[in-house]
Amino acid sequence: MRAVAVYTAEREVRVINHPAPSLTSATQARMRVLDVGVCGTDREIVSFQFGTPPEGSDYLIIGHESLSEVVEVGASVSKVKAGDLVVMTVRRPCPHPSCVACREGRQDFCYTGDFTERGIKQNHGYMTELVVEEERYLNPVPRHLRDVAVLVEPLTIAEKSLEQIWTVQRRLPWERPHRAVVLGAGPVGILGAMALKVEGFEVSVYSRSPNHEEKNRILDAIGVPYIAAETHSTEDMAKTVGPIDVVYEATGASSVAFEVLKHLGPNAVFVFTGVPGRKGPVPVDTDEIMRNMVLNNQLVLGSVNAPPQAFQSAIRHLGVFAQHWPQTLRSVITGRFPIEHALEALQNQPGSVKNVVAIAS
Ligand code: BGC
Ligand code: ZN
DSSP: OEEEEEETTEEEEEEEEOOOOOSSTTTTTEEEEEEOOOOHHHEEEEEEEESBTTTTOOOEEEEOOEEEEEEEEEEEEEOHHHHHHHHOOEEEEOOOOOOOHHHHHHHHSSSOOEEEETTBBOOOOSSBSSEEEEGGGGEEOOOHHHHHGGGGGHHHHHHHHHHHHHHHHGSSTOOOOOEEEEEEOOOOHHHHHHHHHHTTTTEEEEEEOOOOHHHHHHHHTTOEEETTTTTSHHHHHHHHSSSSSEEEEEEHHHHHHHHHHHHOOTEEEEOOOEEEEOOOOOOOOHHHHHHHHHHHHOEEEEEEEEOHHHHHHHHHHHHHHHHHHHHHHHHTEEEEEEEGHHHHOOOOTTTEEEEEOOOOO
């Protein structure tokens, strides 16, 4: 079967022929992959800055944002049956008995760093025709979300962040936070803005995006104002928005993020989700940030990966988005490419939002 493989030593990316997998235990299912989304992590992997092949392999099959259809299930599988649509989680637990997070099925909080991630770290991904996976990593998706369910995984970033926000803001038992700023207007930012909106937040997006017409159109349609970082300083933005309760950072642009950190409202929480490349030191006014944080009871947290619960809430939220904004939701996917053209999907076309490799229909 065909697969998109990154050869790290040779620094090459190719569509290859890879042996098709079959079931090896009664707790597994075999899926045919329908759609695989492409994100910044994939772009880093195909430019050899990130990503590790499985042990003993000189290449890594990429792809971690997926939608598949079950074709066959092992004898003890009960969650899904042939014909069902599923989205698979990304991270697999580390082997260490002492890692309570992994032992509890919360490898998104792994302590040891010896987890694997499909399509990213020591585990082949989904940009291929057939995959086999354990039942517990499958999340069933209703058929009516067929066209958009590849967006579940990028939405889980916001879902895990929301889970974290609700958990930490229980320290303020009198009201839910209500004013949110999303940093970045890529797919993670847009999907995050939708989730925050549906959760009742007043949402604004602050972003530096050349060619942002399509992004603007999407945000307009969901009633989220776009504030351009090219023309508005972080100070202007904070004045326009009013006291900020939550910042959902979805760019990996650390200098902008730390600027925004200075303008949080009282008792606010700031969630970092981007993974910036190392571009060298940037000066920040640490006194100002520390003073504000202490004098305003603020909290900064980082969040990576997502547990099954976040996949389930993403699937639920996607259903709500599809009801509120059917056209707009579909328009988040701006490009579909056959597997032979996967390398084009991996390039960042100006103005595109989410590129998808459409492997089967
Ligand atoms: C994926 C996460 C993963 C992270 C770091 C992201 O693109 O969505 O599942 O944990 O990259 O590898
Ligand atoms: Zn672990």
